[in-house]
Amino acid sequence: MFALDPFTVLFTTTLTCAVLAAAMVSVHLSFRREVAGVGHWACGLAAMVGAGVLFLLRGKLPDALALPVANVCLTWGIGLSMIGTRRFFGEPGGWAIFHAAWTLELAAILYWLLVEPNFPHRAAAFSFIVSVFYLDQLRLVWRHRVAHFTSWFFGALLALQCLNTVSRGVAALFMEPDAANLLRSSALANVYLAIANFMALLITVAFLMLATRKLQQILEQRSTHDPLTGVLNRRGFLQFFGRVRARQQRSDSPLSLMAIDLDHFKAINDQYGHAQGDKVLMQVAAVIMRSARQCDVVARFGGEEFVVLMPDTTLAHAQQLAQRIQALLRDSLQAGTPSCTVSIGIAGQHLVSESLDSLLARADHALYRAKANGRNRTEIAGPAPLAA
Template identity: 45%
Template sequence: MAAAMTIVLFSAYRSFPADVQGLGHQSLGMLSLTASGLLFCAGPLIPEAVLLFAANSTMLGAAGLMLIGTQLFFGRKPSWWWLALAWVIGMVCLVGWYVITQDYALRVAVFSLLTLSFYVAQLVLLVRHGERHFSSWFFGTLLLVQSLVLLLRLFAALSGAVGTSNASNGAVQGIFLLTANFMTLMMAVGFMTIATRRLQVVMEHRSNSDPLTGVLNRRGFAAAYHREVALMKRHGKPMTLLSIDLDYFKAINDQYGHAVGDRVLVHAAHTTVSALREIDHVARFGGEEFIVLLSGTTAEQAKATAQRIRASLFEARGGDVPDYTVSIGIASQQAPDESLEALMARADAGLYRAKAAGRDRSEAA
């Protein structure tokens, strides 16, 4: 089963977009666990010293690789130094155990503590950076259970209740071995749940976003508009639409080329977003036309916002884009029964007046 979950994780690694990080290292971790299990099963065929170092080092490396995978998933810098340090400590412990004193309990305590540190670190990452979603709660529960089992084994080793070898009988040893085999599979399932959730979020974002500028597309804007209408119905808050068009954009494309024109569009989108609040919505409706939905904003307040957008674009001139200006039409929706098409038509009427009046200005409908 561990080998099967390795294949599942590796398949996801090859299939999921680059936005979902960590799957490759998780699959390597599962592969290491599979190799460790095979080594332990092949005990009679392998010299004891080789088996001791190979099986335990791959098992410790597996837990470290899973931590690296989780760190990459959450966009954190991977702690390769941590994995290397834990591996060195583990190998030194094995040398001491094999050469000086074959104290099985001490070996179990050291490796339980080292492995526990990897799982606790993953749990902390999940608590601090994980999405508040069922997938995170599920994976977090598995990490907590695994950490508690390792903590139990650590205390049992310190109290001398783990026997004298892996083959020793006993309640603690039995619980650990049973749980370890089960959790090997469940940890892979848990990581796949948060990876699948991340994939869903990424695909939804892509389907709702303009690929060039990163702002909303028509589909994403329509969803945002319907949410704002629902707020208007519940709380009576006004909202205002800005229709923004880049002046003489065709001349920019003709003079500088479409690559520069694309940079102008990206520049305009990012500068507009930076001039707004987080609760406002910006969308590209094709070509050089952008739409801004201002939540809880009256027409008078929207005029000040339109002026702020134009001022931000003026201040951000220079660099690798030519100078440009925008014209803005303003229309405020006071009643929730007005359709988006009607509201946009009124904003476009204001935009046409701004164009007719000389461009580089804003006009209310």
């Protein structure tokens, strides 16, 4: 029978945990605002390193000191990973579960180590307590599941680790006393030792994969969205228009575009300051988003100008949407926010061959006409010339 050297496995795992902890710290320091929970995972890995060092020093330190502290550190490490996963998914930290678990683990190991020595009971207590942390993370993965490999990979590893941990607890209670003793060479101990240490490292890597994917999504959103109002920027709008244009060419459906500009916005900034001006922009963006349909897309093209692309929309329906925006803007003024109005120009794309630049230019010309005719009004652009 092939036997694993527990001390070699433990040394390798401890060293790898230290490297992963350093990687987690680097990610946390760089993206602490973007990705929550990574710092707790880093602290958990550091606690596991401390536990590994204490287990490696067993025999040089009294068991009455080394074993309780090492087991508590290991419980802290797994518990902090649970808290980190909770933070990552935007849920409360679960500190009550964490403190109850490590306190119960410390009481159990002290009792069955000093008062009534019983290794199987110590092993079972640890296994069942830490399995709660894995089960809670499994719950989080299932609740926030997405159809992506990283999510399923993380969940599968947690399930396997939980099953492995519970199996050791059951073996400690109902099989021979040495079955769950990792320092003794047995088939069950070898299987548990291999799976537990390998899974602990893989679970950490899987969480890093989740964090990396979330960070990638955040960076992609930042590249396509306006940071102040949350609507699309010009780059995001161009990407969306490309998809709409391809669909329109297949179905020959109508398409309308609305150019919106705040009236006298420079006067608002000069009189109330740029902070109030930003609030006005956010309020206008919120009103436009609330008025638009789910299939419409809203973008900010810089300054105080917004653009709304409306697939499968005629000019008549686009004009109704413009009137609704202006009415909502009058009725939804927040206390302390300067009042404002908007001028709107609308252009309809009747020729599939017309370029986006031509469509935007016609909507802008209608917008300028609305400004010239007294502001706070809507104008419709004329049809595109055949040359467009």
